Amino acid sequence: MARGGMASVYEATDIRLDRTVAVKVMHPGLGDDEEFAARFVREARAAARLSHPNVVAVHDQGADDGVVFLAMELVPGHTLRDVIAKESPMPPARALALLEPVLSALAAAHRAGLVHRDVKPENVLIATDPDTGTSRVKVADFGLAKAVSADTQHTATGGVLIGTVSYLAPELVVDGRADARADVYAAGVLLFELLTGRKPHEGESPIQVAYKHVHEDVPLPSTLVPGLPAYVDALVARATARDRGQRAADAGVLLHQLRRVATAVTTGVREDPDLVADLMPRPPAPDTDPVTGVTGSGDTSEHTQLLRTAEVPPAVQRAERPGQPGRPDQPGRTDTAADPWDEDEMAALLAPSTAAITAGPAAPEPTRTVPVGATPAPRRTRRSRRGLLALVLALLLATGIGAGAWWFGVARWTTTPGVLGLDRAAAVERLEAAGLEAEIGPRAFSRTVPAGEVMSTDPAPGDRVLDGGTVTVTISKGEELYDVPKLRGMTEDEAQDALAELKLEFGGSTQRWSEDVPQGVVLASDPKPGTTLRPGSVVDLVVSKGRKPIKVKDWTGEDADTARQRLEAQGLVVEVTGEEHSDEVAEGDVISQDPVGATLFKGDTVELVVSLGPELVPVPNVRASGVDAAREELEALGFEVETRKAAGYLGLGYVFSQDPGSGEMVPKGTTITLTLI
Template structure:
């Protein structure tokens, strides 16, 4: 894809809220099959990359179902060097894929600016790509479209591979053979077997990675031509040249690594990206150690040793016109067929940045190959003798008979034994079986698959597909729909955060975030509930959040000492605290106010107790009657009753020391208060 970060007001998708969740902000890149947009996930409040297939592709129900299946496989591929897939969906024919947003640039940008580059740096950039492919191959997933445009480099240097599984989803409805159908890929990185028969395995990714390494080392593609067909032809019939031919000084063992990865015979390539990554590590170690020549390493990596050389020396069985396997297959497959490619040569070829292209596989004839006989000039031929003329006539008859036999053989083996597979999509199993057996073929059922568009029990796909050739009496295997794939949210209340996360992921759902909340009933660290709630049926990969208990909510304690006890009790009760109230006499605190509080500060929790000591005011006691008593006796009696005594002399004092009056004279008074006596 070609970078295009500016906003395009004319794009009808800009500003659209897709699937009531993804707000499309701006277009990042545009390619032959899809466009990539920067979008905002309104539900999870994050920036994502949204890959949207071009209009019309979502109208095909089979394609949509296949796209869902391949996107699901890619989503389960979790690796630090793989662009994460978050979600996939379809809305009114718009098929989309929500992916991790990786700011930065692509490997194509690096090649433009820095290639040719030092082999160590080239391998440092390639190794994360191989690590991602190794994880994919171990998961039985093939990328099918490895190229610099699909390798993203973040500002912090992280390398991530994008678009796993999409090439398969796009191309699965065609029979990838040289005799018919459409070949989809980026021609500069197509393995020869993809050009010839379209059959891809992990070694096709290995080939593409080898081509990328060549481009990093040299700054150019290994094969160029005036059209995509010419480039594809060269991949079939010409070896990738040694990088050192373009950039002298590259060690021979680096050349050998490129040659091994890009061997035209896929049997000579590393079995998968894991093997190639191991070989790349060996080469990088030799480079780090400054080794300029290592014959043993070259011998280990070279594809042209021992039995390999015997294979390469074997005849190629090319036709006289030089077209080899591809032309032969094209002739064998000649005949009317529908061309499903809207733009067969869309922007592919020798440019600096290529799109995934569609090419008629049968069209891959050698450049300049004409159907008629070659004309070699007008020089007169020597006159032949009668014996030689008779021998020539005999040869001509034999050649005609051989041609007739070959033609009959081709007719029998290529057409006469075959019939067309019937269309059975969206039929019930019984209807499909009846139709297939009515066409003289055997009915079989493969593993069922989920579908968002085909009802449960109906035929989702068939192999061979409708209209494809199949041997008389052969078998058509149908895939029945399981209906929409849905999973119930597991019950996670009462479990720990880790247990809840595992349960959600085991249910094929995505764990979102933990929202901490106070709870009076659920202990701290345990799950309160999930959102959506347990039992809700969701699409695979839907995000599920949880509420995680922080325990009871703490209550800040206020000191009510010296304040109204009634106000204190009401305020504390409103905070769901218990109040224990005791009363005491106090000479310093007014009646009804708080003398003391326990605790008087800090934090408590709902149901905890606060003790309040409330004043009853001063204690009242009877005032003893002491009038007429002697001074000393009166003082002693009053003090015994708990009073303080003040002595005053009457104005007519004569020194008798008898109590004439007292104040207060009777009744009750506060204990500890003062009683005044007057003596004469």
Template sequence: MQSRRQPDRHARTGADAVTGDPMTGRLLDGRYRIGPRIARGGMASVYEATDIRLDRTVAVKVMHPGLGDDEEFAARFVREARAAARLSHPNVVAVYDQGEDAGTAYLAMELVPGHTLRDVIRTESPMAPARALTLLEPILSALATAHRAGLIHRDVKPENVLIATDPSTGASQVKVADFGLAKAVSTDTQHTATSGVLIGTVSYLAPELVLDGRADTRADVYAAGVMLYELLTGTKPHEGESPIQVAYKHVHEDVPPPSESVPGIPAYVDALVARATARDQHLRPADAGVLLHQLRRVSHALADGVLDDPELTADLAPVLLHPDTGETVAVEVPPRDRHDTAPDPFDGAVIATMLAPAAEETHERTSLIPRSAAAPPAPPARSPGSPSRPPRRPRRSRRGPILLVLVLLLVAAAGFGAYWFGWARYTPTPGVIGLGKAAAIEKIEAAGLEAEMGERAYSETVPAGRVIDTDPGAGSRVLDGGTVTVVLSLGKERYDVPRTKGMSEDQAQDALLNTHLSFGHSVGKYSETVAEGTVLGSDPKAGTTLRPDSAVDLVVSKGPRPIHVRDWTDKDADKAQAALEAKGLTVDRSTEEYSDTVPEGDVISQSPTTGTLYRGDSVRLVVSRGPELVEIPGGLVASGVDDATAKLEALGFQVEVRKNDHYIGVGYVYSVDPGSGSMAPKGSTVTLSIL
């Protein structure tokens, strides 16, 4: 599981206490020490944790409180553990353990530090086709392994693709996470709906999931194709004002060729996207393994610098295979308007197949009619001897006109009935889109219908208070006196960025989610006054109005800025003080000492000498006063050499005795250097000249 941020594990104790998250610090099942929360979803939260038994860092997914009482939610947790445990693949996030502790259901899984494919799309897309295929290949490899094991993922999306960087090699490693929706193909009827609720992210839902809630491996293939389109273009193929509109487009609109948005993409790459995202699931590759093979063919063509390969393009173009025999039914898909809102239920080839048996049956019936019945029998030949009789005039029958009148009456009655029951009783719904509430109601009631107000909805194009939709829609026929539900606009759906300053990072993320906004990234910033882990603000700022699900970055305090201290020993004390104070440190240089080795004004010692401090911390400098000076005493001249030597040595001087040029051996001092009364460094040498 993804690690979104990597805080100091030892420095989080106090910060987590502020968040009030009851899980943080808890020892789950006597084994997992829960740390900071690193992700949050609608069903569970993910925490960084320490497995104290094996001494390793893991990610623990914990079901939200209360959901454990729902057997279906609990079953999904168990299913995720069992599904992932069946998979052994380097591109699948490993699940280590599953259990329950005092009503808390959890999964222990591999911790993947890094980022998600969604972050890559935000920063790199649109990207070169070769780069996009490189990112998609390990995803398909992981899904292919799952499909071979009889599992379908059912929630393939960029947020469930984690990307970590190997610190030793620097290479990226892609892993597919969250098999919580996975189902065993062999043990399920391939449903992807639970209690009538569609599961999965709507932007990546295959059309068959929207129509009847059934999924097989080709649903994962469709989602992978949508991700490939998003990597190539930087946008999703289908977008709308609501999830329902997006789902509708998945059913009624083809995914456009990526080259429409990013010119220059080879046609065979467009064909690969079209093959993977075909609305008819029979046109898609059977599973991720087949799509992986096709992707590698395209990757080789790109690596060879091939700009156009008609044969490869034609080979990748969607083909319809017979569901029983596997033979090709239609090599070419009949052209259809990509934005067709009411597509034919069958294409031309299928209709031709359906009609063929009828024609053959008609031919067979015609051939079975006896020849004698095909034409009236010839009248019998009259014998020559028979007498001639005048032909009898046929008697006119009255049944014909009566039957004709009855048929006409029945036709007229049937026509009137069809007109009345199929047309006359119905009134077309008037068009009221864009009208105000009162005007819309008046127009509907003027048509002989009743107006009923439905639940309001947001709209990017229709102002608040005006009609954005009716049920039935404009032009639809409704029984006289029927009801038309009117939906009024709430205006554009916008939300203000909440004030997050002073919150913990987890609290700020919850505030964004509760405001229908999404969390983007954490941006660290040093602060001398705000404790580490506390939110300083957001980008965009609080109060900014945004679309729903817009990403908001949080500016989080990193605490005081660390200051690196250098050693100023034997350097000028004034320069040292100026440099340290410029960094915000306090300098104490009240101590001065004599030094025979350090010049006056330089630093004798410093405390601390090196390391990291913070603004306002103190540095103590001991400054040199230079060597200690002592006065040469008077009365040394004409005194005995031994007496003069004793006095000088008592003052700390070194004494050197020399005989002068007039030496006569009496042993009296003739002169002193330096002279009496002068100042000389303590410990320096004084020369005595004697007679």
């Protein structure tokens, strides 16, 4: 279990779908207000619409006796806070790699119109796959801060600051309004902390920290970790600019900027003035606070100083400061940048060269006649004239080189505007308004960008592009989805090929008996035909095992009616082919069966012969007959004979009575008892 400022999280089991989930239960009291509960439901539904590999999925939401809760994907592992505690300060490549999936998740949310509002290390979960050893980074708690803070002030003086104060954007502190750029600010603070191991603003109370967010720039990371490339400083400065107009428009733009910096880091680039100039925020107007607009604050931040150096091409810098110590054009001059050439001096230097260019080649200097007794006027040496001309030419050359460098390096380039998420017409209009041409490229599928909206541009938003150049726009075709085809009647191999053509994965097959589908042919699929799936989704097959064999029991000597019921229940057809008398098999039992001990299939026939019991014979009348004659007659009919003497036996040897009596029908072999007199 874990406990936070707004909720507690429990590991639980979803008994309906038999899966382990994380249940976030809001603290008692937050759900008492019906309006809050409704707002919580709306935000939960918005978060549930996010489908991104770096976003913790929201499975369900509900309320129980005023306590609202969310059922979410369980991400076993640790948080980014644990990584910061163990690894920070960390190399730029590691920090950028950790932040990239966070920005990818935020970019998906921003495209969907959802602002996180509480980006912090505790909301970044990291799980390690035990099989591959790779880490999965997921961002949690989308929309919760908005649900809690909809009716709460966000000022630093009255109200509650929702979200961790160390990551709050200045505008959230000042007026409580937040858009995607507030998440950009928090991500920039997160990058600062990864690089340095410290939060940029610290204080004895949250109010002090909030005050610093409003009135102080986030320091450059290199002030705490010397040796970081300037373009890494510039990326942090751009993301954490107090003026939100200076920040990336959303996480998607910041993600492109981060990838440019990551490429420079991984390729070992130590200095890239163009990248620094592109990323570093422009300084605000003099004596104007970037957030509050109050005059008198000045601008002596490290961001401004770095920008002043980075955005001026080196050749232009040299042309602007001709008197730096050790310059070859004026050895020995000790002027600094604070003491440039004044305007009169510059005009005087440029005038002769201009005249020379206008007049063409200089005419030969005429011979001057000096009157006798007059003192000749002092004459400039050719060396001083040549030195001055050389200086002017050097200045012109430096200025030309600087202007050329400025033109080819900066002036003819512009920044690609952000058009992600716009429809085609709006994107073309914005690009053309920026002086660029829009070219519509082939459409592509996207799981996060709705159909008809811009999913990417080349160059990417925030990247440099020639002024008047072409930006290729890729329009989303929406999510790539396929319907499960009808697979019944195909062989298993044919069904697998049909799934592969639709980019669906064959999961496995189960075997089932079928009386009408041959063995090896598909009976059904799971999901069923017509179900819409994403590429890579798994489809299972049910394949026929053919007809189910039926083992037939031997029912000989058992009740024929019971045998009929059991055989018909197995799907067999029972026919009684005859009835016969039997002295051994009781009436109604099975005398014989065909087939016996065989394996049949549903619909096959089993033949039975049923016993009528023993054959009945009438008992003849043998009274008054001699005992020998009576015995002979009865035994000839198959009876057994037994004699006994009557009471008052006289010894005559005649039958006095018989049992069974004359005319009774009895089976052969029945014993007839004769009474003699």
